[in-house]
């Protein structure tokens with residue numbers, strides 16, 4: 001597909017989630033069914049191997065096989081896609097970038113290598129070599145709050161200058177002050193923020209989200225995004241109710257220690273749009289699937305805008 005630029009990279013992107021069997025292998029048939037469901041929704045794009053895609057647990061053969069399925073489906077449907085080539089080891093990341101590049105994704109996402117924190121110069125040196133390996137595919141830097149090396153805002157201008165292939169950053173987001181700092185330092189980069197904050201984020205200049213709301217309901221996330229343009233105040237009201245729902249039903253799980261990939265799978269099971277299940281790979285704990293099932297009616301009652309496919313269907317058929 002065509003490569004993305006900092007101007008064309010934006011909107012609501014859905015993650016590939018891995019259906020995991022009891023023996024911890026990937027259920028490829030269920031993954032293909034999930035991809036079929038995702039490409040039909042009309043998302044701005046799909047990506048594989050973010051945190052939610054459990055990239056940190058994948059063997060190299062699994063990484064390649066997921067990419068091949070994703071690329072084939074997206075090419076067939078003319079849907080933009082990105083490949084996460086992140087790995088805790090810089091060397092493995094570089095090899096993933098080279099193989100991911102061959103599939104011509106719109107962009108490649110990378111994290112900084114883990115274990116030993118990187119200096120400012122090392123961040124630039126890492127990105128420079130990765131950019132050369134990815135060329136002509138551009139890069140998105142994934143720097144969530146749990147990353148070992150936190151990129152300070154004032155390093156972004158140097159990254160822009162030294163590594164123009166970096167077109168976007170995937171970060172958690174923040175308050176008005178944080179956005180002001182980003183506008184100052186990350187100008188020229190597409191800033192991707194948390195899905196559940198996207199209505200506010202867009203007001204402050206965020207370009208889009210690798211979205212947990214798309215994990216909950218891909219069609220709903222797109223309906224909500226259209227609302228952000230057509231009825232911004234209504235979209236903010238949805239955001240307020242999303243926050244309320246998350247505070248009551250997701251935060252407690254987070255406080256209980258579940259990792260974010262487990263929470264995203266829990267959300268997907270709650271949404272019930274594909275047979276993925278809540279299982280995550282060892283050593284991480286999985287949220288009990290029955291909890292998601294119990295919450296389905298409540299989510300639909302509190303957040304009907306996120307379940308547009310329910311409109312006109314009797315409750316019993318949902």
Ligand SMILES: CC(=O)N[C@H]1[C@H]([C@H](O)[C@H](O)CO)O[C@](O)(C(=O)O)C[C@@H]1O
Pocket residue numbers: 015049050051052053144145170171172173192193194195196209210211212213215260264
């Ligand atoms: C709240 C939210 O949207 N979380 C999403 C995060 C953030 O977008 C990212 O951490 C940047 O903050 O990315 C993922 O982990 C990922 O790409 O796999 C999916 C997850 O649903």
